[in-house]
Amino acid sequence: MTDQWVSFSKVGDAELVSLTGEIDLANSGEIGKAIVGRIKESGKVLIDLTTVSFLDSAGVRLLDALVGDLLGHGARTRLVVGERGAARMTLTLCAFREDVLTTDLERAAADLK
Template sequence: MTEQWVSFSRRGVAELVHLKGEIDLANANDIGRAIVARTTTADAVVIDLTAVSFLDSAGVRLLDFIVGDLDDRGKPIRLVVGERGPARMTLQLCAFRADLLTTDLDKAAAELGR
């Protein structure tokens, strides 16, 4: 059911999560469950938000939860938000951790040393 919003692949040792479309109250919980199930054993996680067209507070809370969970387990994470776009704008407005935001997949991989 979540395939319309989330897909997965690998980039080196990192689990790569691709999100697309609108991430909001209607789907954030389902997306979160899919991400947690897939990233539980990952050494590192990259979440690509460049195809997200809308991100509301439920989506921000979802990302905050995932970041907190990975931080607690000592696993690095990066959020790919592009140079501009809805996800970047929303996360910046919410004062989301800027150290986790990057512009593209290559930079994310380099920052994770993978």
């Protein structure tokens, strides 16, 4: 039951994965399975983290694995982290790859065109 943390929609021809709430060891595995099951064939993926209130190291590992797998399969990917917030702070502290981070959904969608 991942509906409380993850939802799916489209922005143009890109898959939009919206995460919300706390992403941690307790739910990251379940969230990862839901995401992979839905977006494995996508050529463009946006992951919106702007309403994530907490992101621990398990959440960072999940995002790192997703981004790595997606890029490895040729899918163009962006993480939407906002100007501030839990996800941006955690990913910045972890020195997450800057080339996939963006501040807003509109900018992220434009990057993938």
